[in-house]
Amino acid sequence: MMAQPYNRPLSAVEMPRAGGISTMMRLPFAASPEGLGACFIGIPLDTGTSNRSGTRLGPRQIRAESVMIRPYNSATRAAPFDSIQVADLGDVAVNNYNLPATVDIIEAFYRPVVDEGVVPISLGGDHTISYPILKALSRKHGPLAMIHVDAHADVADRMFGEPIAHGTPFRRAVEGGCLQTDAVFQIGLRGSANTLEDYDWAHKQGFTAIRAEQCWGQSLVGLMEGIRQRIGDRKVYLSFDIDGIDPAFAPGTGTPEIGGLTVPQALEIIRGCRGLNLVGADIVEVSPPYDPFGTTAYTAANLAFEMLCVLPKVAYL
Amino acid sequence: MMAQPYNRPLSAVEMPRAGGISTMMRLPFAASPEGLGACFIGIPLDTGTSNRSGTRLGPRQIRAESVMIRPYNSATRAAPFDSIQVADLGDVAVNNYNLPATVDIIEAFYRPVVDEGVVPISLGGDHTISYPILKALSRKHGPLAMIHVDAHADVADRMFGEPIAHGTPFRRAVEGGCLQTDAVFQIGLRGSANTLEDYDWAHKQGFTAIRAEQCWGQSLVGLMEGIRQRIGDRKVYLSFDIDGIDPAFAPGTGTPEIGGLTVPQALEIIRGCRGLNLVGADIVEVSPPYDPFGTTAYTAANLAFEMLCVLPKVAYL
Amino acid sequence: MMAQPYNRPLSAVEMPRAGGISTMMRLPFAASPEGLGACFIGIPLDTGTSNRSGTRLGPRQIRAESVMIRPYNSATRAAPFDSIQVADLGDVAVNNYNLPATVDIIEAFYRPVVDEGVVPISLGGDHTISYPILKALSRKHGPLAMIHVDAHADVADRMFGEPIAHGTPFRRAVEGGCLQTDAVFQIGLRGSANTLEDYDWAHKQGFTAIRAEQCWGQSLVGLMEGIRQRIGDRKVYLSFDIDGIDPAFAPGTGTPEIGGLTVPQALEIIRGCRGLNLVGADIVEVSPPYDPFGTTAYTAANLAFEMLCVLPKVAYL
């Protein structure tokens, strides 16, 4: 085989899928972001969760299930490994006993990645992680547009009196000036609520909510077209909470809500990001203890691959 | 906090969702129906089942999973706990060794509830329970209209020679004069059959069957509009067998059938009952041993909450 | 009960569903194909798999879960047990240590079945089995048209250097002259790919690919109409890989791909085969270790029953 200019996932001809050290997609592990175009980073955190925990094991299981993903996207003809240098940067050494400290640890980990111009695709971990990631990204890029897929708006002010938790990241991010609030799109919101004022704060900031009920039985291709137009060439972050998807497809999560998006809709959303100026993305809230055979983690691993496929410099064959 | 006129679910600010004694939605337990507008009642029965058992544990698991449900319906803006007094009345002490005795025990439990004017939302338990509940309700209200969601018509005459079992409740209910047979709507019927005459008896009584195949890929909003018109202001019972829903969404049940309703369709059915004169409802056939992580029970808990949200006196904000 | 001209599944009146020796649908076991019109055959093979194994236990679990299926199809009014003689022929004694030998063993088992004019419905086992079955069938019938439901095209030339594996059966079948390549329809293809040339070989042979993305949110009734027209009265084989269906419905398989067909679509495909000249069918890749409560196997059992319902001589009431 002739020398490849870019890293490639270990193929099934070199090593059967059951073997090999399980990095994301069996890509090389990299100790530094230097020279990369994009990277995968794991964040093994679950102490921001409110109902069922377990997401600290998400990165390990997503990587383990990712071994079956091959380098080309047969649906879109994306060829990320022909176009950019990608590696697995390993995990952030978070402090599960101290959430405020963890916010600082994550931000510190991402700064050199972002400064190097690398696009991070993060594997959660609970949704708390999006706040420090947005801090690191907006410090370089300025306030970002955001597409946020989730059952929950995650804009609470406090959870059990605390400012840092998996239900508050986007409130904190707005307060921290990380977001362009007129270009935040929350897709898949649903479920019971503590008050009907829950969504008002987000609405007042200028967020656009697309409830799950509006998506039922619909293709989301049109929705994404509209969102792309509204975002234009702004820099964008994509935050994907696996509980945006219906529990039939993704049971392994801590705060499931019935009546969610289908996986085809999830794919339409991510594939619909093609052409946007994505500077980062995450897939969060995969809880392996509730997913013993890896269905949810495997779904997350595929969605992370689809995110990679729509990064700005990726070639399409 | 100022005094509430009505019971409210214990909130996550008072107690984390992992804690608290698990009544339905962490509502207060009530020893008597007095003063209530609606109530939840569990019926831990499974000896009416024909294939896999386990539904006797349904009420306990539905309550355990219900702890995440919050008081307001963000989709419909229903505010049941601002409008009516709701409590958990606990479980009926059924006799799993003797089905005919259990029919009497259940009916005796429901009579004072019904006489007090309380709307019971019952957590099964196998479908046998609907017969004695209908007896108690129709004794007060006269024959009822019924919306029945299920994979099976449950109008067999005998099962293994016995008149009381989970496949016979509506045959017995018709014989007992509990139903207005021209206003019975069975939604989601499907699967293999012992004879093609299976559905004839129901048809002859005047029941309307809406097969699952007719629902595939459809919104059921229109269907429910038609049903509401046909029922008008008659008193109605809603009986929801969780196996009406496809096993992808609700695997934890004893007689699953492939090709069933989706959860969005289930929500359209229940939300489509708004405006009807509901006098009772049940959610049955949740079998926890086949649902170790509670997905099915959680779905059932949410459907029971949605039933509460469409009761006649519930306010919408 | 008066004598039946044809075998019938053991009914729940004779034996509760939890009881009885678990042949397919609790039909009689037959030691020879003589006198049968159709039969079920199990092939407990998994050494052709590439990612997760376990399909060797597929036939046993499909039979165990099939006990709930009753003799009539309430959706289509098919009455197979009123029309043809059906039995369970048991399992092929495959050699899991030697795939080339297994190909010969399977072909040898099927030859007398096919020669007797019996239509085999095969319960896999991994997809390797379709190659020797096609060999046996085409030896009698000549090259066959084929409807192939699957996430993967299974037309690789080699897997880890080997010609016989679960990713190569249809390459081998084409080379062996078993297929009418202009009448091969592959439905449900999707997922990541080793190269974008993956599907070229199939396309060059004349295969028609219907990707999963083309099916999302669509009824497949029209698709099947077109396929029936294109096939006409040619002899047809139906090969159904359970991973054609989305993992939400069928998690118990070894190489799942997200974004697959729904079960209603699967039923539309099989029911859409009515009128075709089916000479054989299979349902493959059910992996029980990833399906501890039998949901996937139960789905497969129902699909096998639906296949039986569309065989040429089956009566519709």
Next chain:
Amino acid sequence: MMAQPYNRPLSAVEMPRAGGISTMMRLPFAASPEGLGACFIGIPLDTGTSNRSGTRLGPRQIRAESVMIRPYNSATRAAPFDSIQVADLGDVAVNNYNLPATVDIIEAFYRPVVDEGVVPISLGGDHTISYPILKALSRKHGPLAMIHVDAHADVADRMFGEPIAHGTPFRRAVEGGCLQTDAVFQIGLRGSANTLEDYDWAHKQGFTAIRAEQCWGQSLVGLMEGIRQRIGDRKVYLSFDIDGIDPAFAPGTGTPEIGGLTVPQALEIIRGCRGLNLVGADIVEVSPPYDPFGTTAYTAANLAFEMLCVLPKVAYL
């Protein structure tokens, strides 16, 4: 291979262990007891249970897991299939809706078996089944000695007011004159109790109780020697409730109690029955839903094989 005088389990050379119709040990199914020396009979009953149900599926799962058991006992050198004719007689068609009727059905099934001189080894099903089996056996043999392994004495008078349930069989058997009460040995009793008088009735009848605490850390070889001496040449029944064994070894049961027997102790008990005049045996209370990977059922299958190995006419090589 030359003709065998006796049935033999299907070997792994004839059929891989994953294949073959799953009768007990892959022995031939027999429609009648005629000509047999011993037989396996399944009883798919669970409506006699008090806590968790599921034992109706016990016979099917025990058979499925029994496929790995080979014909010779390497520990004791027993060769049952060289000595007696053994077959699987299938299941009793019990009525799960009516326990008193089921008692009659079981007794009627066993009478011709017993009359033919066949020793039945029964696969439960809940412990209710031992009562009608003892009725059928004692009708022919007169009152029997009994070795009973269990966490519970099962001598309650009523459960929820009913005389027939899984906690009452030996009370009913004593009343029915089926037992020689001075030769009843109950091994493994333990757990919490409704009253401390629980065991008094049994004691007054002359039963000998060997509590689990007396067995902790002990070999039971000596205990069995003493029991054999006390029983002498009386006819004996062996009733083995899987919950006699600790839940670490056998979690799949409905009323587990911690601190139970080990499997080596269970084997010492059964192997210690060699030389006794056994006329029947059962293994009961295996509940497959709590045993998704078959560990408990596999243990039960092995214990049933060990029971076969100590039947009076079995040769030892």
Next chain:
Amino acid sequence: MMAQPYNRPLSAVEMPRAGGISTMMRLPFAASPEGLGACFIGIPLDTGTSNRSGTRLGPRQIRAESVMIRPYNSATRAAPFDSIQVADLGDVAVNNYNLPATVDIIEAFYRPVVDEGVVPISLGGDHTISYPILKALSRKHGPLAMIHVDAHADVADRMFGEPIAHGTPFRRAVEGGCLQTDAVFQIGLRGSANTLEDYDWAHKQGFTAIRAEQCWGQSLVGLMEGIRQRIGDRKVYLSFDIDGIDPAFAPGTGTPEIGGLTVPQALEIIRGCRGLNLVGADIVEVSPPYDPFGTTAYTAANLAFEMLCVLPKVAYL
């Protein structure tokens, strides 16, 4: 039934075991400690864990599995409900986002319980909880003797730099003057270690370590006799980490270690506490996500009942 002077668990004659609101042992829930002799308290905490989380759900699952425990101890003839007033006090509203705050919350909850003279039996939750419980108890009783069953000594100084976590409670308790360090007995220690100095600190304080290896194959009756002599009439706390027991018996925990105590040994330890002046006890580290069928929680529930049975004022019949 005549009036009982003391609360009793709801019996199976009043309500089948599958029914009833699941308090501990189906005892009454009490809103205040007033008038009680002993109580059960749940602490739904898991953010002190280091490897796998999930213990926040421990109290709920222990209660759910406790429904099968009956009021008398058939092994020891203890009759706690004939002797003292017992109730379930519900759960402490811990703050899973803030461990130091949670220490204060727990201590504040226990102070009035302890001041009222009630003996608390606590249901964890991770082992962090023992520190604030010991603070509350020692504030009233002075420094306590302690019997501590665990795979780990839990005397680390810091975990990931933090002073409060599930590996530090007894370091903090010694520093806080809560323990009589010459009367601390740690039973079941084992496993790999970060340094071999791990156990030195404890040794220097005067703790006595009994390693699991010393217990293998031994009855612990003699060990407990020695411990009772050394403790004499000092006030004692019993802290029982479920991972002290081998994972074969108790897999549902976050930091399992192979080669642990057996359940009979665990029972010998707790029953060996009879006669000691116990002022409190806990059972911690039950992690329900790793225990889907409740075996571990059921074991914990039984151990908590056994703890109740050895409290100072309990009568033995």
Next chain:
Amino acid sequence: MMAQPYNRPLSAVEMPRAGGISTMMRLPFAASPEGLGACFIGIPLDTGTSNRSGTRLGPRQIRAESVMIRPYNSATRAAPFDSIQVADLGDVAVNNYNLPATVDIIEAFYRPVVDEGVVPISLGGDHTISYPILKALSRKHGPLAMIHVDAHADVADRMFGEPIAHGTPFRRAVEGGCLQTDAVFQIGLRGSANTLEDYDWAHKQGFTAIRAEQCWGQSLVGLMEGIRQRIGDRKVYLSFDIDGIDPAFAPGTGTPEIGGLTVPQALEIIRGCRGLNLVGADIVEVSPPYDPFGTTAYTAANLAFEMLCVLPKVAYL
């Protein structure tokens, strides 16, 4: 921290246990054996299995569960990472479709490892792998003594007619001159047998069999003393089939047999190898699909660590 002369497992202070790329014990991955004293090697093979498959995923799950193992052995005071250079060499790229080819692939992988003087500790994979490993080792070291822990002797001549399978490795190894047959000790043999001559061949070669029954209730310290004397200073291989251990402790395997060794006995065996001249070891037959929460894999990971602790050059503190 000062520079370490040897590789060390990543500590929990550097990275929480839930994080980090999962090599064995979170040791560095090494691309070559150069400079190592010992190494871990995975072999993801399962096509040599006869009953249930799944062991191809063993290496990945053993590594994933190994993350909790710390560098020192608190029981024996072994300090392997203070004494020798250890790394994870990754997996052998076996061919699951072709067992004879795989034997050659494995042998070729091990030759340079062995030639470099590195002691390989292998993570299976099914037991087939021991044959090529023994070939590679004996080529350098000459015929080896062997301690073999297993339920089965694995000395069959053919399985389904094939010479290479998981039941034949030691027959082939004897034929290949890899073993000193008078110094082979097989511990834990038990279960049913195809013929009672099964063990004769091994006996005739001079193998010593220690049946599980001989071990029940015994410490194996004395047995190992005797074995060490008989082996003396010969070079030794340790082959440990996880099914040697009882399924209560290690359910995740394909051919379990009841009545096996306890984990304390397993530890006594491995720790009893201290002082022997070990040149290689393996732990095989871990089947993750039957071990969804990793208990079996975690046990295997610990046993592999204990093997490392008894290698010749390991220091004891």
